[in-house]
Amino acid sequence: MFRSHVMICSGTGCKSTGSEKVIDTFKKAVEAQGLSNEVNVVQTGCLGLCSVGPVAIIYPEGSCYCNLTEENVPLIVEEHLLKGRIVTDLLYKEAEEAEEILKLEETNFYKKQRRVALRNCGRIDPEKIDEYIAFDGYMALGKVLTEMKSDEVIQLVLDSGLRGRGGAGFPTGLKWRFAAVNDADQKYVCCNADEGDPGAFMDRSVLEGDPHVILEAMAIAGYAIGATKGYIYVRAEYPLAIRRLEIAIEQAREYGLLGSNIFDTGFDFDIDLKLGSGAFVCGEETALLTSIEGNRGEPRPRPPFPALKGLWEKPTILNNVETFANIPQIILNGPEWFSSMGTEKSKGTKVFALGGKVNNIGLVEIPMGTTLREIVEEIGGGIPNGKKFKAAQTGGPSGGCIPAEHFDVNIDFDNLIAIGSMMGSGGLIVMDEDNCMVDIAKFFLGFTVDESCGKCSPCRIGTRRLYELLEKITSGNGELEDLDKIQELAEHIKTNSLCALGQTAPNPVLSTLRYFREEYEAHIVEKRCPSGVCKDLLNYTIDPDLCKKCSLCAKNCPSECISGVVGKEPYVIDQSKCIKCGACQESCKFGAVIKK
Amino acid sequence: MKTIQTVPFTGTKEQEQQLLAWLDDHADEDGIALQSLQMTQQIYGYIPKEAMITIATVTGIPLSELYGITTFYSQFRLFPIGEYKISVCLGTACYVKGTQAVLDKLISTLGVEEGETTPDGKFSLETCRCIGACGLAPVITINDDVYGRLTANEVERILANY
Numbered sequence: 001m002f003r004s005h006v007m008i009c010s011g012t013g014c015k016s017t018g019s020e021k022v023i024d025t026f027k028k029a030v031e032a033q034g035l036s037n038e039v040n041v042v043q044t045g046c047l048g049l050c051s052v053g054p055v056a057i058i059y060p061e062g063s064c065y066c067n068l069t070e071e072n073v074p075l076i077v078e079e080h081l082l083k084g085r086i087v088t089d090l091l092y093k094e095a096e097e098a099e100e101i102l103k104l105e106e107t108n109f110y111k112k113q114r115r116v117a118l119r120n121c122g123r124i125d126p127e128k129i130d131e132y133i134a135f136d137g138y139m140a141l142g143k144v145l146t147e148m149k150s151d152e153v154i155q156l157v158l159d160s161g162l163r164g165r166g167g168a169g170f171p172t173g174l175k176w177r178f179a180a181v182n183d184a185d186q187k188y189v190c191c192n193a194d195e196g197d198p199g200a201f202m203d204r205s206v207l208e209g210d211p212h213v214i215l216e217a218m219a220i221a222g223y224a225i226g227a228t229k230g231y232i233y234v235r236a237e238y239p240l241a242i243r244r245l246e247i248a249i250e251q252a253r254e255y256g257l258l259g260s261n262i263f264d265t266g267f268d269f270d271i272d273l274k275l276g277s278g279a280f281v282c283g284e285e286t287a288l289l290t291s292i293e294g295n296r297g298e299p300r301p302r303p304p305f306p307a308l309k310g311l312w313e314k315p316t317i318l319n320n321v322e323t324f325a326n327i328p329q330i331i332l333n334g335p336e337w338f339s340s341m342g343t344e345k346s347k348g349t350k351v352f353a354l355g356g357k358v359n360n361i362g363l364v365e366i367p368m369g370t371t372l373r374e375i376v377e378e379i380g381g382g383i384p385n386g387k388k389f390k391a392a393q394t395g396g397p398s399g400g401c402i403p404a405e406h407f408d409v410n411i412d413f414d415n416l417i418a419i420g421s422m423m424g425s426g427g428l429i430v431m432d433e434d435n436c437m438v439d440i441a442k443f444f445l446g447f448t449v450d451e452s453c454g455k456c457s458p459c460r461i462g463t464r465r466l467y468e469l470l471e472k473i474t475s476g477n478g479e480l481e482d483l484d485k486i487q488e489l490a491e492h493i494k495t496n497s498l499c500a501l502g503q504t505a506p507n508p509v510l511s512t513l514r515y516f517r518e519e520y521e522a523h524i525v526e527k528r529c530p531s532g533v534c535k536d537l538l539n540y541t542i543d544p545d546l547c548k549k550c551s552l553c554a555k556n557c558p559s560e561c562i563s564g565v566v567g568k569e570p571y572v573i574d575q576s577k578c579i580k581c582g583a584c585q586e587s588c589k590f591g592a593v594i595k596k
Numbered sequence: 597m598k599t600i601q602t603v604p605f606t607g608t609k610e611q612e613q614q615l616l617a618w619l620d621d622h623a624d625e626d627g628i629a630l631q632s633l634q635m636t637q638q639i640y641g642y643i644p645k646e647a648m649i650t651i652a653t654v655t656g657i658p659l660s661e662l663y664g665i666t667t668f669y670s671q672f673r674l675f676p677i678g679e680y681k682i683s684v685c686l687g688t689a690c691y692v693k694g695t696q697a698v699l700d701k702l703i704s705t706l707g708v709e710e711g712e713t714t715p716d717g718k719f720s721l722e723t724c725r726c727i728g729a730c731g732l733a734p735v736i737t738i739n740d741d742v743y744g745r746l747t748a749n750e751v752e753r754i755l756a757n758y
Contacts, residue, residue, distance in 0.1 A: 012728045013728070013730070013731045016729045017742075017744070050730065051731035053731060197726075198687035198688045198689075198691075198726040200726070201728035201730065236634075237724070237726075237727065238728070277633075277634060277669035277671040278670035278671035278672075279669050279670060292627065293626070293627040294627030294629040294631060295665065296665050297668065297669070298668075353730065355688070355730040355731075355733065356692045356733075357693075361689070361731040361733075393688065396688070427688065429688045429692060431692055443691055447725070453668070558701075558704050581697065581704075581748070582697060582748075583701075583748060586748065
């Protein structure tokens, strides 16, 4: 038995700030102090506090240390682990109350969260199957195989009200039932781990922090629909997730939890990994299946739906990572437990990757129905630098912007659609007054133009034309009738595209146009970008009264268009040569460079 | 049309053997076209035409189909990359925090556009969509090193490390 556990986050966010070195130093320091039998150093999955990484939590005290470096480690080991004195200087502090030190669970960031899909992230070592088993891992699979009929499993999932977490929100149990009723010599269970929305990293955190939950849930799904083979399609951009899945599959096979005759019940199920190669459209279900088959990942028309003809023309179910992560808990705690959380039509919790202009960037899991205000102001700790909230973007390139007027909307599948956005996979990017909504719409559309697979023309050509209209506006050449053209073209793309990529691609444009029309009009009529983002509509000037004649701006100017005399004449920008990079404004210490 | 400078094929016998061995191991599996290309890129660092011809000859998958798959997925490269691969994250979180300025600075400092390699073969400049380190936005990676919370001013200092 260990008297202390040091849980250090080794998710991608913390890894990129050096958590591997911190883990290593901790292990060595604990050994050097002769504490190896008393203190357990564990590398865990994502704790959610990505902006203050590397993060470590020491139990039983629950002290949360953040922004760690190798140099901090000896002090923590000596003071906290050896002498029992918490090193308060290094603890996580909430932005507003820097004086008060709280346990992680008591912080604003955590206290409204309810961790179901992320329950093991940060609690277990994802590379050790025994730790997963210690927290009831594979118990749900055991229960299903030994006590339940496959139809009962499906009914239970249906009763829980679980809806797909990948974006569309289709009832999971229904999907399973469709596949279960189709007879075939072979069926497949696939997991969509091709998390492509820029700014979303929920699924990655589950895969990295708790890979076994996915394997267990897929095996349960396999039993429910009568499949013996599963594939996890994971993005190649997630090397750590891939490695942890490989380890997990290996261990599960060793323990007889994957393979043949699982739990001695005669049920066979095995899982293989398939890697993506960087194509956003492969997140669409038919495109993903085509890609697993080794082809260009182009979508196919539906029907036939995958439940009838999916992978290699066999009945197939495809669920998202987060959807699967809920399954074992639903089996163990019952459908009533799950449906007690959330709203009338959206049960359970949802994981959001909170990013952008918000203080606490990271991963949060909240009951459905939490308001946007609670997420941004309480959990997210508000907007940095005293700026004003402008909009939150959900659903990535398929979603839309939620403006301040809907700050109190209860977030669930149906409410988000009603206000012109969508849940999507769970990226939630906060934007402040410095973000231009026309530019954001153009950014997302640029993404879909790049990622359109080219198979159908409404998407391939339509999104390109739509992008050009936006470019015309941001470059100062827009006309008011362009807004009508945008509206019309967007509706055509939505109704005529083959797959969800095209059908949802105009959403960012339509929602910004709906809520921020005046910003579009400012670009067109006044030739002005109110947020100061669109370069063609900007001018940098130097206020001669504020200029201290220090020459720093001129030194930093890449196009050498700033002239003046050190100490004598204020500096002036030659507008004809200015490339509007903003380097002068960034370098000026006196705020003399003005952008407008 | 823009032409891209290519370097001559310098694949070794060992690399070819490695690819052939992999193809032999997976000869009886379905749908290995994509996987064989992933393996090729792992072996050669990019997908040389010569390797594509090898795959086509061994598996009977038409060369045109292999080329179609290669150009469909953004991770595949038809040309070798530089010693250091700079990846600029253009995910939403990085974008709203000003990654475009960092990219512009890299373009002007290195003198190459996105997707190109410096003439000395040292740096390749690429953009990517979200590496998931949104807490550090804006982020670039140079090979395995991650640089976060960047401003354009820091670009030259970072490049000097290589």
